[in-house]
Amino acid sequence: MAPSRSTSLESLRQRAGSSQLTFHIKNRVTLIGFLGKDAEERFTKNEATYIVLSIATKASWKKDNEWHSRTEWHRAIIWPGRLAEFARTLTKGSHLQIEGELRSREYQKDGATCRVWEIRAYSILKLDRAERQTDDEPVPDPEDVPF
Amino acid sequence: MYLNSVTLTGFLGADAERRTAKNETAYVILNVATKTSWKDRETGDWSSRTDWHRCIVFGRLADTAATLTKGTHVQIQGQLRNREYQKDDARQRTTEIRVTALSKLDRATRRGTQPDDAQADSPHVT
Numbered sequence: 001m002a003p004s005r006s007t008s009l010e011s012l013r014q015r016a017g018s019s020q021l022t023f024h025i026k027n028r029v030t031l032i033g034f035l036g037k038d039a040e041e042r043f044t045k046n047e048a049t050y051i052v053l054s055i056a057t058k059a060s061w062k063k064d065n066e067w068h069s070r071t072e073w074h075r076a077i078i079w080p081g082r083l084a085e086f087a088r089t090l091t092k093g094s095h096l097q098i099e100g101e102l103r104s105r106e107y108q109k110d111g112a113t114c115r116v117w118e119i120r121a122y123s124i125l126k127l128d129r130a131e132r133q134t135d136d137e138p139v140p141d142p143e144d145v146p147f
Numbered sequence: 148m149y150l151n152s153v154t155l156t157g158f159l160g161a162d163a164e165r166r167t168a169k170n171e172t173a174y175v176i177l178n179v180a181t182k183t184s185w186k187d188r189e190t191g192d193w194s195s196r197t198d199w200h201r202c203i204v205f206g207r208l209a210d211t212a213a214t215l216t217k218g219t220h221v222q223i224q225g226q227l228r229n230r231e232y233q234k235d236d237a238r239q240r241t242t243e244i245r246v247t248a249l250s251k252l253d254r255a256t257r258r259g260t261q262p263d264d265a266q267a268d269s270p271h272v273t
Contacts, residue, residue: 012166024220027181027198029227032150061227072151072229095148101183102153103198104225104242115227117227117242136240 033057048080097125224248
């Protein structure tokens with residue numbers, strides 16, 4: 001293995017904030033939605049802080065002249081680092097764009113194995129809410145958080 | 148204001164599974180594997196992990212999806228959806244991908260890309 005090549009790969013990865021440099025494989029999730037509650041701090045085994053965000057996206061459609069909607073809750077994980085430093089300041093109701101990688105893992109709960117899907121975020125954008133000044137468009141209230 | 152979008156490029160871990168919902172809608176399940184690899188900072192070794200994604204295809208797209216076989220290289224676009232179900236008296240949650248677009252990525256070594264009958268009968272296609 002040529003060391004120079006792997007070094008440049010490594011630095012590219014760090015710049016991209018992602019471990020995905022394989023060309024024939026991609027795993028990318030993009031979400032735009034609202035935070036259902038303040039950012040939660042958690043600790044790894046090494047006592048580094050990681051952040052858990054709970055993000056709501058909503059889909060609406062019209063059927064038989066009536067509007068229906070469905071809210072989806074997503075769990076995003078921000079691993080220790082500069083992004084986590086930023087993410088910890090986010091509060092309930094923030095409008096965000098998040099990019100990350102979809103991952104699943106298993107854990108034990110009451111003797112049963114449960115599987116949970118998470119988004120390992122590598123980019124977070126805080127979206128401005130200019131419409132708030134006009135009050136024309138009601139901002140949906142992210143009340144019912146399942147977690 | 149909202150966006151819920153997933154793009155996956157990976158390989159099918161099993162042949163496409165045809166299912167029928169309670170309301171008799173046909174759908175197809177695709178099991179897509181994505182892999183990431185990274186280099187361990189201390190040891191310098193490469194490690195990798197594979198994630199399996201359960202993708203649900205409805206509608207006209209399901210007809211195309213049903214023909215896909217294990218090992219096919221695919222690109223999928225869709226939305227994340229959570230669902231609850233009962234298993235052994237316990238409530239389980241799962242996350243699936245509702246597919247909105249699907250494309251088969253050609254591999255150079257693969258034959259049968261032309262709709263010619265002779266090609267389609269080739270034993271390599273099975």
